[in-house]
Structures are given as C-alpha cells and as structure tokens.
Amino acid sequence: MSEPMLLLWLVIGHIVGDYYLQPKRWVDDRNEHNAQSKWLLAHVAVHGALTGTIVALYIGTVPATAFAVLAVVVTHFVMDVIKSHQIGKPLLWLLIDQAVHLLVLFVLWALLTEQSSLQVVKALLAKVDAxxxxxxxxxxxxxxxxxxxxxxxxxxxxxxxxxxxxxxxxxxxxxxxxxxxxxxxxxxxxxxxxxxxxxxxxxxxxxxxxxxxxxxxxxxxxxxxxxxxxxxxxxxxxxxxxxxxxxxxxxxxxxxxxxxxxxxxxxxxxxxxxxxx
Incomplete structure (x- = not known):
C-alpha cells in the first residue's frame, strides 16, 4: 500500500463512520444530551476502531496505532460536542466539522508517514495547471x-x-x-x-x-x-x-x-x- 493510499483509506473510514455507521437516533441523542450522550461515545468509538484498523494494517506498530486512535477519538468528540451546541446555521457547522476532521486526518497521515506538510502542498500545487x-x-x-x-x-x-x-x-x-x-x-x-x-x-x-x-x-x-x-x-x-x-x-x-x-x-x-x- 503506497503512502497516498493510507490517506485515502483514512478518508474512506471517516466517510463510512460519519455517514453509514451513525444512525439518526445517535445524532438526535447527541444534539439533546451533548457530551453526556452515550451514543456520541459509541460514534467516536466507531471512528477509533476504523482508524485503528487502517493504521494497524498499514503501519503495524502499537504506538502509531494508539496515537492515531487517540487523535481521532479526541478531536472527533470535541468537534461533535461543539457542533451539538450550535442551533443556527447547520450547513455552515457541518462544513466546518467535516473540514476539521479531514484536516486532522491529513496531519495524522503526514506524521505517520513522515511527510513534510510543505512538500505535500508543493506536490499538490505542481499538479494544478492552467x-x-x-x-x-x-x-x-x-x-x-x-x-x-x-x-x-x-x-x-x-x-x-x-x-x-x-x-x-x-x-x-x-x-x-x-x-x-x-x-x-x-x-x-x-x-x-x-x-x-x-x-x-x-x-x-x-x-x-x-x-x-x-x-x-x-x-x-x-x-x-x-x-x-x-x-x-x-x-x-x-x-x-x-x-x-x-x-x-x-x-x-x-x-x-x-x-x-x-x-x-x-x-x-x-x-x-x-x-x-
């Protein structure tokens, strides 16, 4: 599996966890009970399991897997709690929430594969033509x-x-x-x-x-x-x-x-x- 493939699999795991493995009743319970929602804990646990499985298969070391799971679980929990307190502008907060989650995955991927963020940005810009x-x-x-x-x-x-x-x-x-x-x-x-x-x-x-x-x-x-x-x-x-x-x-x-x-x-x-x- 190439290094870009790890990032792609992390994104796939995020999409599956956020949209396919999160029933509506979990979202409703999170919006009602915020940080005390038991289904919010279940949701971040699903993300942790998906991320941990992907990183374990790719990196194969316990420290890297534990770090990835901790980073995703904590940031996902914090962002979802923040979003659950927002009443107005649901579309804006959905976009902010997803942008933060994807940024976390990108930084996590860069750290795990020892990629320089500047090098990654330069490589992406090099593919942008007229x-x-x-x-x-x-x-x-x-x-x-x-x-x-x-x-x-x-x-x-x-x-x-x-x-x-x-x-x-x-x-x-x-x-x-x-x-x-x-x-x-x-x-x-x-x-x-x-x-x-x-x-x-x-x-x-x-x-x-x-x-x-x-x-x-x-x-x-x-x-x-x-x-x-x-x-x-x-x-x-x-x-x-x-x-x-x-x-x-x-x-x-x-x-x-x-x-x-x-x-x-x-x-x-x-x-x-x-x-x-």
Missing amino acids: KFITIFIGYLLVLKPASVLIATMLDRWSAALESNKAPGETETNTPQVAAGAEPAAEPNAEASHSLESAGEYIGYMERGLIVTFILANQLAGVGFVLAAKSVFRFGDLRDKHDRRFTEYVMAGTFASISIAFVVGLIVALYLGINIQG
Whole structure:
C-alpha cells in the first residue's frame, strides 16, 4: 500500500463512520444530551476502531496505532460536542466539522508517514495547471457573480413588481422580490410558499450543471436541465396570470442560461473541447 493510499483509506473510514455507521437516533441523542450522550461515545468509538484498523494494517506498530486512535477519538468528540451546541446555521457547522476532521486526518497521515506538510502542498500545487484554474474560474463566475449580475439586470423590474405596479399605475400593494436570486415563482412575500434563498441555490445548480455538461460535451444534458426547469416554470406562470411577472421570470431565466452557456463555451474553447450537438 503506497503512502497516498493510507490517506485515502483514512478518508474512506471517516466517510463510512460519519455517514453509514451513525444512525439518526445517535445524532438526535447527541444534539439533546451533548457530551453526556452515550451514543456520541459509541460514534467516536466507531471512528477509533476504523482508524485503528487502517493504521494497524498499514503501519503495524502499537504506538502509531494508539496515537492515531487517540487523535481521532479526541478531536472527533470535541468537534461533535461543539457542533451539538450550535442551533443556527447547520450547513455552515457541518462544513466546518467535516473540514476539521479531514484536516486532522491529513496531519495524522503526514506524521505517520513522515511527510513534510510543505512538500505535500508543493506536490499538490505542481499538479494544478492552467486548465484546472480555468475550469475553477468558470465555475466561480457562474455562481455568485452571475447571481449578482442577474439581480442587477432585473433590478428596475424588481422594483416595479415590489410595488405591484407598472410605471404610471397607482396600485399600492407591497410584494417583495428577492434581489440576487432566481426570479421567484411569486413576488408577493406574504403569499409566497417558496423556500428562503432556494431560488438562488437552484440558479447555482442550474448554471453549474450547464457548464458541466458543456465541458463534458454533452449538450443533451443541457437540454434536460432546460426542459426540467421549463416544466416547473410553466406551472408557476400559468397560475400567476400576470404578464409583467411572466416577462420578469423569462428575462431572469434566459439571462441565467445565457451566462452559463457563454462561460461554458469560453472555457471549452480554451481547453480545446470540440463541442458537438
């Protein structure tokens, strides 16, 4: 087993222990009883057993195995207790929790294999070429920057929808349109059943998928994304019976698609991908 394989097996052990060998009742009990949860102890014991088995098979010495088990058990217990006390922003804390666990595994791997962290970082950076950076920039552009651009483009129409009147009209309803997000199915916040920020994340996924399908030279996948979105949008527009709202949604939808398509084609052109329909 090569040295990188040890790190990969440690990551696999972490994924299995955190997501496949941790029933929901363990998580609920941890969130309720925090450090006093017996199932939290069972959870970290599972991680200790997985890590110990992997290190024992690879390194084969008791001190190395004991050190690895202790490091994983202690850090996992501390992080899970901290996370159990956090009420708000569950996604943020999930990402922080996973980042800390993976960092611990990386440091543990570096210590066990006597790898210099600087050497590892240099080796990873050496594998990052201009093509990777170009693809990374492409995905960055179609996420938040594209969302801000679309919101700016639609701003003057959003204001008209928020006041529920076209220029020159006198109605005084006050519905709300979320700036920076995909055009909502219903501009009136009080009457809306849409999820908070869901439209924005849907836009992220839509544009990300379009770029991915273009780079994979699978334009049929782009058609699938557009067809799926059209089905849901058709119901929204049919029920709304508002021409201004329909135009607003169409403008936002086509702007989102166009941005993703242009960025995807530019990246594909730079990478020398021959796009075929």
